[in-house]
Amino acid sequence: MQASSILFVAVPAAVLGAASFGLASVLQHRATKLVAPSRTLDPRLLVRLARRPVWVLSIGTVIAGLALQVVALAFGPIVLVQPLLVTGVLFGAVFSALLAHRRVDRMIVLGALACVAGLAAFLLLARPGGGTGTIEAGADVLPLALALGLLVLVALVVAGRFDGPPRVLALATATGVLYGVTAGLIKVVTAQIRTGGIAEPFHHPVLYVVCVVGPIGFLLSQNTFQQGALVAPALAVITVVDPVVGVAVGVGWLGEQVATTPPVLAGEAVAVAVAIAGIVVLAHRGTRLRHEIEQQAYTPPPTWG
Template sequence: MSSTGTTLVVAVPAAVLGAAGFGLASAVQQRATKQVPTSRTLDPRLLWDLVRKPIWLLSIGTVLAGLALQMVALAFGPLVLVQPLLVTSVLFGAVFAAGMAHRRLDRVLVLGALAVMAGLALFLLLARPAGEGTGFTATTDVRPLAVLLAVVVLACVLTAHRFPGEVRVLALALATGVLYGVTAGLIKVVAEQLRHGGIAEPFVHPTLYVVCALGPVGFLLSQNTFQQGKFISPALAVITAVDPLVGMAIGVSWLGERVETSPPALAGQALAAVALMAGIWVLTHRGEHLRRVAEMRAG
């Protein structure tokens, strides 16, 4: 079988199944967060409550299975093919969540999810981020982007504390996506240190310890996000979109990676970004509308 045939037969199904695993895990985690007391943002007691739920523990296994399938997909296919396919987790999450709640899948939420998937997939295809980077060097200045991302996360947490409803969900999801993207970008650095310097090399650099600190915070924020949102689609769409975009920004700003910057590519990226933002807007406003309808019926 040719290399192209192997890519289609192995990489594509593995990426789609991995996306399905991520979508299922997110839907299960959202359902589990509704079965425990509502906690404040970044309160670690939420994880203590969740870890005693067998269904939540099973979702962690589903995440690991999704990661394994993602690794298989990347081993047999290029990043530019695998990343857009992983975006389908947004739609899988919506389908699984609706099924577990025994409700019909809302058509407007589906259209919004499709717009997010199409916009992000097109953006990644046009940007074509290069997987090979120089890594941190003596001239790398991480401060501008690091400060910007820290301000975004802090502003999101403060916004979530002040505003209710879908605004809170959107803010928490944005902060989660930023932390996930930073963690993913820094894991690239740790992997390179491990590959070139051996198993002890990452322990002599601060990157590994930053990953160990940010990773759990991002995961806790994701559980706060799922607990606050009535519908999974808006939150999962924001997290899924922001994660790779922040990772790409880190690759370009810190690790010496490259993206396509020709005028046609930039024009296409701008259109893709519009579709992405429109999808998120539709999901957010439709989610808020459905939340109010449900509250009126319940009260």
């Protein structure tokens, strides 16, 4: 993969995709509060949401974000693209502030600086690259696949048996895992298109797995967005788990590379911790702003006389 393609195509596409996903999260968070809560993975939730114009609008932004993510994955390694999508939580906080008719306040600025600084430091240290977008010959796919599948299964069991924070964090974890796996498989599909044309993916099972895993992850995200005041930690969990799983898939299945010497790993750990701190701040502030939007929308008009 040429460095110019990564710099001028993959990076801008990933950042614009993150902006689209950030706006979508704001709209979906608002829309899911307008319908009755549903059980985990109940598809009737999507039917009820489809009657809400704001949710339909969010689907347009999701499609735009997915298209941009596909472009980014076609021209850049997943170990670069998925971490860049972390900036979606920054865009979500900014869009929340704008919709609440607020200026971008100090908390958003501090969270953004921490998120961007941590992300930039991680990418500079990791120097992601390599890989062909295909599952490497001899790659041991099964252990990671089983581990991720077991993690999703345990998360769903917890979400089904408990309420409150355990349910929210379990839903968020399962969503993040499925999003990360979907990104890895989309990378494979884009490589198939580049080598064999638009019809090539239909001859391989990966495309059909994407068509199952992706929608399940999306439905779980809508379940997560219904969880009231606990959305802030949920968004933080999704935003962290998604790129972690994406990087694991890129390195473990697709042969992509990151620097792993002990000093670099220590620096990467610090960078990730700084980015996570920024993500938590942005998710918390963004959620508070979204609640203010909802309160403004439902404040009854004053009575006179």
